[in-house]
Amino acid sequence: MDHVSCTLGGKPVLRDISLAVQEDEILAILGASGSGKTTILRLILALIRPDSGQIFVDGEEISRLPERKLMRVRQKIGMVFQEGALFDSLTVGENVAFPLREAGISEEAVEERVRKILGFVNLAETIDMMPEELSGGMKRRVAIARALAACDPRVMLYDEPTVGLDPITSHSICELIIRLREIHKVCSIMVTHSLNDAFKVATRFLVLKEGRIIFDGTGEELKSAQDPFIQKFYQWSLR
Amino acid sequence: MWYPRCDGLLLSHLGYPYMGFLWEALPLVNDYLKRFFKDVQDLAVLCFWAVAGIFRRPFYLREIIEQMDLLGVGSLPIVILTGLFAGMALAIQLAVELVVFGAQSYLGRAVGVSIVREMGPVLTALMVAGRVCAGITAELGSMSVSQQIDALRVLGTDPVKKLVTPRLISAIVMLPVLTVLSDSVAMIGGYLVSVLISHQSFPAYWSSAGQAFTGQNLFGGVIKPFVFGFIIAIVGSHYGLQTEGGTRGVGRYTTHAVVVASTLILIFNFLITKLLISLYGWRT
Numbered sequence: 001m002d003h004v005s006c007t008l009g010g011k012p013v014l015r016d017i018s019l020a021v022q023e024d025e026i027l028a029i030l031g032a033s034g035s036g037k038t039t040i041l042r043l044i045l046a047l048i049r050p051d052s053g054q055i056f057v058d059g060e061e062i063s064r065l066p067e068r069k070l071m072r073v074r075q076k077i078g079m080v081f082q083e084g085a086l087f088d089s090l091t092v093g094e095n096v097a098f099p100l101r102e103a104g105i106s107e108e109a110v111e112e113r114v115r116k117i118l119g120f121v122n123l124a125e126t127i128d129m130m131p132e133e134l135s136g137g138m139k140r141r142v143a144i145a146r147a148l149a150a151c152d153p154r155v156m157l158y159d160e161p162t163v164g165l166d167p168i169t170s171h172s173i174c175e176l177i178i179r180l181r182e183i184h185k186v187c188s189i190m191v192t193h194s195l196n197d198a199f200k201v202a203t204r205f206l207v208l209k210e211g212r213i214i215f216d217g218t219g220e221e222l223k224s225a226q227d228p229f230i231q232k233f234y235q236w237s238l239r
Numbered sequence: 240m241w242y243p244r245c246d247g248l249l250l251s252h253l254g255y256p257y258m259g260f261l262w263e264a265l266p267l268v269n270d271y272l273k274r275f276f277k278d279v280q281d282l283a284v285l286c287f288w289a290v291a292g293i294f295r296r297p298f299y300l301r302e303i304i305e306q307m308d309l310l311g312v313g314s315l316p317i318v319i320l321t322g323l324f325a326g327m328a329l330a331i332q333l334a335v336e337l338v339v340f341g342a343q344s345y346l347g348r349a350v351g352v353s354i355v356r357e358m359g360p361v362l363t364a365l366m367v368a369g370r371v372c373a374g375i376t377a378e379l380g381s382m383s384v385s386q387q388i389d390a391l392r393v394l395g396t397d398p399v400k401k402l403v404t405p406r407l408i409s410a411i412v413m414l415p416v417l418t419v420l421s422d423s424v425a426m427i428g429g430y431l432v433s434v435l436i437s438h439q440s441f442p443a444y445w446s447s448a449g450q451a452f453t454g455q456n457l458f459g460g461v462i463k464p465f466v467f468g469f470i471i472a473i474v475g476s477h478y479g480l481q482t483e484g485g486t487r488g489v490g491r492y493t494t495h496a497v498v499v500a501s502t503l504i505l506i507f508n509f510l511i512t513k514l515l516i517s518l519y520g521w522r523t
Contacts, residue, residue: 042389045389045392045393047389047392047393067392067397071395071397074392074393074394074395075395077393079390079393081386081389081390082386083385083386085385085386085387085389085390086387086390087382087387087390088385088387098394098396099394099395099396102297102394102395102396103395104297146394150393150394150395
């Protein structure tokens with residue numbers, strides 16, 4: 001992201017954000033509610049457009065691309081929404097199979113891939129269940145499976161993947177994110193409030209305050225940061 | 240702001256109290272007009288892409304059949320009941336008035352013309368708007384607020400093609416079918432009244448009614464639901480895709496969609512009637 005600013009509903013949400021994420025890196029974006037964390041993910045997916053600045057995905061500038069051309073760019077990105085955003089009229093298997101069927105892949109290949117991916121997220125037994133029958137943690141794992149089925153992602157985006165989950169389930173989601181990076185070598189960006197979870201998975205940390213980046217560095221640098229907001233955020237998050 | 244800034248209170252002091260009110264009302268009018276024109280623009284864009292979706296691959300045949308079942312078969316009971324009682328009520332009213340002129344024998348024709356040209360298409364469309372338009376907005380609205388529409392876009396699927404086009408096709412196919420059914424039931428309702436209350440014979444009613452079924456009347460009776468079906472699907476989908484503000488927003492947008500769709504149906508009914516009268520030279 002190169003000098004990106006964004007206004008939503010007449011309010012400036014992001015101001016002059018410049019940020020680059022490398023392959024094999026897990027970036028945790030931290031900050032208070034309304035600081036613009038999720039907006040960054042939505043901009044990377046081109047679900048919204050910036051007021052100014054440029055956004056590059058895999059070297060391609062996407063901020064002014066028309067919706068049709070964006071479909072190709074989005075195939076390089078996997079997204080896990082906050083509540084999973086599973087299609088509630090489809091079963092778990094159909095949710096994971098959705099992008100494959102849209103791509104016109106044969107039914108045998110779809111079934112094989114769905115079973116393989118659901119096995120990867122340890123949810124093979126839920127294939128015929130409806131989303132409302134799943135717990136919060138299971139929904140996030142199905143959402144990860146669906147994102148993986150959609151493409152061979154170069155980038156994975158996670159919007160609060162552990163929010164509202166118990167510590168054990170949160171830990172399993174964090175492990176899944178780490179496994180994904182190790183196996184698929186994807187670059188990951190995780191938006192979270194939870195410093196604990198961020199320290200488990202992230203290799204780099206970014207703190208936002210009122211739409212501006214006030215910290216960008218490693219975990220050790222974050223712990224020793226002198227900014228009063230970061231110190232307060234750090235202390236309160238670990239309580 | 241495009242208008243000159245001005246202190247309303249100052250104008251009031253200068254002896255133009257109404258001017259102060261006007262200046263203060265301007266921002267509201269400005270916001271309202273902006274919202275209105277944005278709505279019209281978004282509707283036009285949605286119409287374009289939804290219609291273009293009919294001719295572009297992939298074709299979601301399963302979704303179209305599902306929607307036809309939901310919209311068509313699901314609306315049958317309400318449409319039949321509406322048609323039956325509207326036909327009966329209309330026949331009673333006309334029977335009472337026609338007796339005054341000694342024209343009872345025209346009951347079938349009067350009921351037929353009223354039902355086929357006006358009441359059938361409008362009543363059916365209004366009932367379907369209440370049921371289906373609300374359903375479309377609530378369903379797409381729930382998908383919007385739970386980020387399922389965003390998920391579709393992220394997964395490389397065009398939400399308009401996947402969700403709006405099948406609803407549009409099913410509405411423009413099924414509403415004329417429902418209207419023909421409703422018209423038929425309304426005619427039967429009128430017949431029941433003519434036999435039981437007006438004491439007419441079977442041939443008298445139906446031979447009179449047959450005069451109403453001219454090509455022009457039938458064309459007008461089918462072209463209207465085609466347009467109304469378009470309005471119901473597009474308005475319902477438009478407000479569904481625009482929904483924000485959680486479950487409360489879903490309720491608000493659903494109400495709004497039904498109000499706008501019903502109003503547009505009545506406006507377009509007048510416009511189509513006027514157009515058909517101009518084309519066919521019906522006596523007014």
